[in-house]
Amino acid sequence: MAFPAKYPQMNATELTDEARSVLIRVIRVAFPHPSFPDGPYERTADTILREAENSTWFRVALTQGLLTLSNLAGGDFRDLNDEDGTKVLRRIETTEFFGFIRRTTVLNLYDNEDVWEILGYEGPSFDKGGYINRGFNDLDWLPEARIESYDGPEQLVEIATPVSVARVRGGENASAVARDTSNQPGKRDAIMSEMTK
Amino acid sequence: MTNIEHDEAAIVIIGSGAGGGTLAYELTAKGLPVVVLEAGPYLRNEDYVNDEWEAFNQMAWLDPRTTSGSWRIARDFPNLPTWIVKAVGGTTTHWSGATPRFKAHEFAARSTYGRIDGANLLDWPITLAELAPYYDKAEVAMGSTHVHGRKPLPANNNYKVFANGAKRLGYKFYSTGPYATNAEEYDGRPASVQDGFNFQGDKNKSKWSTLVREIPRAEATGLLDLRPESHAVQITHDASGRADAVLYLDKDGNLQRQAAGLVAVAANSIETPRLLLQSASPMFPEGLANSSGQVGRNYMRHTTGSVYARFNDPVRMHRGETMAGVIADESKHDPDRGFAGGYYLETISLGPAFLASFGDPGAWGRGFTEILEAYANTAGLWVVGEDLPQESNRVTLNTTVSDKNGLPVPNVNFDDHVNDIAMRDHGYAQAELLYETVGSVGAQRTPPYPSTHNMGTSRMSARPEDGVVDSWGRAHDVPNLFTSDGSVFTTSAAANPTLTIVALAIRQAEYIADQLKTGGI
């Protein structure tokens, strides 16, 4: 829930266009996909800004973070190359500021058709009849594989090392008390449990 | 659909998923009227959406929960310990369909594995031989492939990588099932169109769920009073200690009372103990049916983990049935591997949205984006094996946090047992080897997802002091109270749980009908 700031000047923590463009750069450095155009990163930044509007805590953390990032960057964060930008972000990765950006990006950047196509994911398929006639089995760089259960000479050995007790238990009913006891298994426990319960 | 009066002492089932939906059908088929209280809405297959987050938000149980303990979930997804569905049909709407059986020795884990420090192992009070006829019935009901004459599903791309790797690694026991989705028309439902959306609900109805089979059939008997959006909050009892009613919130938030002659709780392993704990009274101060102190304890989620391997050539794992690929070679008990119990390897696939969220939670930077960049060339599998019951892995009521109804939320505390960690590491290593044999160029070890398999919090035991219910799922302490879901599991075994939940529910229905006839309840 968002509360109006107590002091009117605090509402000036509104995020500027410049802050938005720093945010876009932060997301691209943190989640580098050379094949992605700007669109998905801008969309994600706008989602983050929208969510920040609804939470005082995120809004102040985000505003403060974007304003002060230049201190760590020794200038404008947007001027850093990928490698230097990554180094700056590693230094702040445990902050609430970065955590908020990371979580929201992970949830939103990849949840859109604009990146699915680039990554090779095809989205909803039922309306297209599924993949039964559209390549569910078109992989051709490996031989065909057996789909039936194994029916060769070997049996799955369920217990590798002979364990005599289990054979006793194979189906017949040994007395549960003789075989086993409660929370701390072992014979003595039948008496101990009376005191602990 | 029938209308059962609120003051009629009815058979009341709480939850309509694998356990509750099956029990409702089996009882109505035997001529017994039942009320089913289901917290979620009545969605149909047409309502499902082919979109990961949209489908999740449509159906997953999103009421607040809290977590504690050293499991990674408590750090990465502190309010989402599980992936459970809140809708008619329960989690069988989102499940994928793998249906292996438990092995004989897995019903006797304590006897077979011996004493293991920190574990709370116990033998089940039933054996494989006793359950086998019900496994048959469950497989026929669910249409499991590879058994009872059901055709195997064809190999999809992800399976081709998986099975070729298995073969080259020397594994023998691999196939596209058993898997409860039709390869050809069966039971009035069509063959799979391989649309790749299993975890989102199958619009085509090829996948078994209680929504497509048990619920409509129970409705057709005219004996089912199904009440969606009805959240049970308490089971009350009379002076003799018998359950006599269920209090629930209807969709408008009004508290209702349904009188009960018999109550069966099938709310999945978090909500089942929560409800029993919320039903504490002066006669049952620790919670209903909890004289053993075991309600909520021994919570199990299976030892899991995924490996996503990258190749130079396209795989397109998202096309086709998600989990129609099972390797059983590691499901044996072989302490030589450094742990007790066994595990399966099963194909799995996520879309980019879920892979980003769950593939390597908390990660960012180039290492992270590489996983997604390789999406089209990625194959995936899931390790799923037995985890050990521990008393401290536990569902409790968190009285400092309440849900929108003002009820205390469940807290799920979990630590991996060292056995679980050793098994997971073995599974990761085998999976990487498997993919290397078919040319992988890199692999990502993905930690457990919010738990999809939830078991053990109301466990079966021969003796009342060791567990909550007897071999029929009947509470040791309350003669007309039953538990009918995965929470009755004494141990988790390696196999995915749902076939066993359904088999136990079919067996329980026979017992209940029989006992009602002979006056035993």
Ligand SMILES: Cc1cc2nc3c(=O)[nH]c(=O)nc-3n(C[C@H](O)[C@H](O)[C@H](O)COP(=O)(O)OP(=O)(O)OC[C@H]3O[C@@H](n4cnc5c(N)ncnc54)[C@H](O)[C@@H]3O)c2cc1C
């Ligand atoms: C993505 C995914 C994949 C899976 N794949 C497989 C697989 O391949 N093989 C397999 O065996 N298993 C699989 N599972 C697990 C399987 O879905 C569960 O084991 C099974 O559905 C559990 O059955 P249940 O009856 O215990 O509970 P559920 O099916 O979860 O049903 C419980 C129902 O109770 C309702 N409920 C809860 N509390 C209340 C209340 N207080 N009042 C009223 N109603 C309530 C819930 O809304 C829900 O509908 C998968 C699960 C997921 C999420």
